Amino acid sequence: DAGVTQSPTHLIKTRGQQVTLRCSPISGHKSVSWYQQVLGQGPQFIFQYYEKEERGRGNFPDRFSARQFPNYSSELNVNALLLGDSALYLCASGGWEGPDTQYFGPGTRLTVL
Amino acid sequence: DQQVKQNSPSLSVQEGRISILNCDYTNSMFDYFLWYKKYPAEGPTFLISISSIKDKNEDGRFTVFLNKSAKHLSLHIVPSQPGDSAVYFCAAINLMDSSYKLIFGSGTRLLVRP
Numbered sequence: 001d002a003g004v005t006q007s008p009t010h011l012i013k014t015r016g017q018q019v020t021l022r023c024s025p026i027s028g029h030k031s032v033s034w035y036q037q038v039l040g041q042g043p044q045f046i047f048q049y050y051e052k053e054e055r056g057r058g059n060f061p062d063r064f065s066a067r068q069f070p071n072y073s074s075e076l077n078v079n080a081l082l083l084g085d086s087a088l089y090l091c092a093s094g095g096w097e098g099p100d101t102q103y104f105g106p107g108t109r110l111t112v113l
Numbered sequence: 114d115q116q117v118k119q120n121s122p123s124l125s126v127q128e129g130r131i132s133i134l135n136c137d138y139t140n141s142m143f144d145y146f147l148w149y150k151k152y153p154a155e156g157p158t159f160l161i162s163i164s165s166i167k168d169k170n171e172d173g174r175f176t177v178f179l180n181k182s183a184k185h186l187s188l189h190i191v192p193s194q195p196g197d198s199a200v201y202f203c204a205a206i207n208l209m210d211s212s213y214k215l216i217f218g219s220g221t222r223l224l225v226r227p
Contacts, residue, residue, distance in 0.1 A: 004156070033213075042117070042202050042217030043157065056212020090156055095213045099145055099206050102213070104156030 002027070004093045004105035012111045013081050021076045021108045025093030031055075032074040033102065034066055035090040043090055049074055050096065078110075086112045116140045117205050119218035126225050132190040134221050136203030139184065143205035147215070148177060148188050151200045160201075161188070193225045 005024045013019050025032050031050040035043035045058040049068035063079045072093075078085055088107040095102035118137045126132045136146075144165040149157035163170040163177045163186065170177050176189045190197055203218040 031213075033215075035215075035217075040219065042119075042204075042219045043215070044217070045212075045214045048212040048214065056210070056214050058214065092156075099147060099208075099213055099215070100159055100162050102159070102215070104149075104158070106154060106156050 004091055004103055006089075006091050006105040006108050008108060009106070010109045010111075012113060014113050015081055015083060017081050017112075018077065018079045019081060019110060021078075021089050021091075021110070023074045023076070023091030023093075023105060025072050025074070025091075026103055029093040029096075029103075030072050031094060031096045032068055032072065033092045033095065034074070034076050035092065035104075036060075037088040037090060037107070038084075039087070046076070081112045083112050086110060115219075116143075117203055117216050117218040119201075119203055119221050121221050122219070123222040123224070126193045126223065128195055128225055128227050129192045132188075132193045132197065132223055132225065134188040134190075134201050134203075134223065136186045136188075136218055137184060138186075138205050140205070140207075140216075141184070142207045142209075143216070144208050145206045146177070146179060146186050147204045147206070148175075149202045149204060149217075150197075151202060151220070157202055190223075193223075195225045195227050198223055198225045 033048040034046040037043040048056040147162040148160040204215040
């Protein structure tokens, strides 16, 4: 079985631009969560979606938005990029059967210049 | 406001010895705790967890201890192996939060020397 996949692997943008990151959950998983990991810190929760509905939102500005599609894949959008948005963006699928059952993808490394 | 803290950024241990990684938390609403291991270019991988109703959970070479009164947990790896070299994250969760939002510490980089 394929694990959680994320695209692209790496991305370079300039300040003020917009970016879209994509995540495909493990087959059968209906929940997707997004985390931001800044260098030297632990992952920080951004959003969770379950059955295409937002179930949780972290302390991030409105420049961050997300959605989940009927096939349970998800997109994270960030508008008006700032230098501080440079980070590894992690997607996790599953978890609805319990916290132990969240599986993380390899992440998308976003660099904002 | 860091609710989960890992105060040791790095730890170096000889192969075969015990590795002890520590984690402190401040939010008394946390009732479930997890440890993740992360290799470069990979996402975090679940390692072991513990509920707040327990004080110890063991899985092979990995044991997690929870001291609720001190709001402290630790991960013991015995014996340590070179393949254990990775960044270890402690995470906490409030099971009443329907989003299953994980609150992570900043991580400890473990190096197991052959």
